[in-house]
Amino acid sequence: MTASLPGGADERSPQVWQSLLSGIHTQLQASASACGCAQSEENTPAPALMHERLRQCLDALAQLQPLLDREFERLHQMERLAREAQAALTSARAELACTQDGERRARHLALHDALTALPNRRFFIERLTHATALLEAGEPARLAVIYLDLDDFKPVNDAYGHDIGDEMLKVVARRLDRRVRSEDMVSRLGGDEFACLRCGPVSRPELSRLARKLYETIAAPMQIGNLRLRVRPSIGIAVHPADGSTAATLMRSADAAMYAAKRSRAGHVFFAKAGEMRRDAMHADAPAPQRDPDDRAAGAVPA
Template sequence: MTPPGPPGTAPAAGIARVPLAAAGALLAGAYIAVALGAVLLSRESGKMATLWYANAMAMVFFQFRPSRDWAVLTGALAVAVVTVNALTGRDFGLSLLFLLGNGFEVLLGAALLRRFCSPAASLQEVCALLKVLLLGGVVPPFFGALIAAAALSADGGDDFLAIWLIWFEGSALGTIALLPLGMLLLVRGWHSVSQDVSRPEVVLGLMLVSVVAGWAPQWVEHPYIYVSTSLVLLAVIGHMAGAASAALLVSIIVGVLTAKGAFGPVAETDAFGEALFYLPLILTLVPPVLLAASLERTRYTLRRLAESEDDFRILYNETPAMMQAVDPQGKLVSVSEAWCQRLGYRREEVIGQRPSEFMTAESRGRALGEIWPRLLREGRIDGAELQMCTRSGAPVDVRISAIRQRSLDGGLLRTLAVLTDVTEEKRLAEQMTYLAHHDALTGLPNRMRFEGAIQHACVHGHRHHDRFAVLYMDLDQFKHINDTLGHGVGDELLKAVAQRLDATLRDSDMVSRLGGDEFVMLAKNLCSREDAGAIARKLVKRVAQPVLVGDVTINVSISLGIAVFPDDGKTPAALITHADQAMYRAKRNGRNQFCFFSEVSPEGDAPAHG
């Protein structure tokens, strides 16, 4: 059941009260202003997709009015679209094509939000907010882009897929960035939201986010890490109002930087490359807003807990959350049923015990030495992470938010805490981190992790004059094996080869799968080139043993090229390229052998098949 929102949740904004004609004029004027800004930016950004906020603004605008007013608002929207196209030099026929896509997108989004989404719930529930972002920010741009791409490509002969992708990514990103703030205005009204945003800590947080979003994309290698950190900070201190405002602000700043050429793909790319360029921005904006919604829910629960003892006891008995109350002596006086069920204890077994007795040793030290004193000193904690233990000893990762409750005479009465089980969340996060740096088929480190390792090795090598080698490997005749025995057998062969390579590693080495049948090894701590040759000889011999896949015995071998730092290259790109060239020389020399780059002809070696 959706909980009631805080005071000011009625949609009392002026848009809901103005006459219909004035509302239509306001919609048209706002749409024209926002759309013109986006069009002007798109002309500077070249082929990079425009961040399109106009349709999202119209969707939210429709939510303020009853459904009977939507026909008039649709007319105002049509006038606005045609006007924007006229002001930007497009003819009337082309304007109608743009109207078809934009109009459908706005009406579909408005209808889906009205029919399936609860604005109030979206501010406090992660799933409800995700539904809003999906039904408002993904589905309508998807179909609107289809319609627009079909119409525009048929009219002008332009590439359908390129039009669809640019339209979809620009509109989806703009809508996802604006919708959380739109839902907030719809539920709480402009006055309440402006009060939240004008709090000093929120203003300072927005200033910090603006500085980071304007600086990081231009000056650091992974800008979204810094932007995401500032957004998460603002989500914690600024609640939903701060997080939603910051998400929109960051998207605008990144859009302007992209339009001005200060930020963008590192090289010329196609439409799919542009889509991948914007994907990290979406992944940066959404989690902090979801975090803010989750924290809103936690804060709301804690406020209710503090209101009355009766409500407190009822909530303990019926809530699905893990909750606990601790007396001034640091002993449990109450725990929720969910707490007991998750940890496997009966309530009578834990009352009177200290909460730290149900934690791991490391968490027990942190709780007693850091978290508990801070709670008593500051009066509250939010999002502290601890690890509990079930009766069987299994660890349970929890995120705890707690408040200190004082008695009428000012003494400590109790502390109230909500514990969120994040065990599965952490497991999934660890799994995603693993998959981001490892090959899914073989389990070896992937290209991303190898590139980081060789970059570090080059820096270390320059600084300490160390010698290391890059060994580039390719299976011989692998395409023939795939074609004759099937890709399933080929995959099993790749896994077997990967295991043999991994088993040959020294502690300081790393072997990675780059893709297909290509592997690369980073061999460190070499005294001479002969050390690299010894490793290569061992690899060639180890791999060149028959592999049994099912009932099929496969004779396998590798061709291997070696580039030694710093003799054969001083940068990651040079070393990999030279090792690759040496590998092709090994193939031309008969396969099942290795070759140093120094043995390659000055003209280089062209790729040899298999």
């Protein structure tokens, strides 16, 4: 019988090698004993020589055993260190992912309005600044800022409370976001002020049509609980580069045009450097926001 690895055994396993060495040792001992018996019976030199060689093998195996034991121990330590390193790496990756996810959430919160989830003023200015930096002087109009303010929004809060006012702002935000193109940005600047950044080739007729759509979208009756309310915006428009070449000047121009629209109840107004705003008279006789007249039980919002 000869010593061999068990079928399917992993030759790197210390237990397998220890079993193999033990088997060899046992077989060599048996062979040495057999040779000793043969020598005593036949009294010939050949069995004596074989007996001596087998004993030398046994001595070599005895010396090899502690060396292998130390090697197996070193292997065990390396495997343990590898497992610990893998566990540490997995933990570090998880912590990094959590940190990155936390940073993304923190940046999202820093750049978005908590009430409406729209980009906030900071995000809007960042995007506008980046967009103006990409445009060269003398280029045709390829960017416009549309500034919106809800007319007489304060009476809504005064009459029905801030919860209803907040719900109205959420409805306005959703309507604006659905009305513009995906490549445009809608932002809540604060309070009842919103803005739209229109990128790409723009013309006065196109912007005027967009402003009318935004006006009609916001002015449509909205149902909030058992209240049916309406609110109307004033809209100011500034175009790059005619009305400003930087984010700051475009925002000031659009804001000035919006206030001109509010004073004249014009719906929307284009900014003009000469101080006389270019106005599109739209819904000039629009009343202050009120409950829809069909809602008989509601009454009117105080002016």
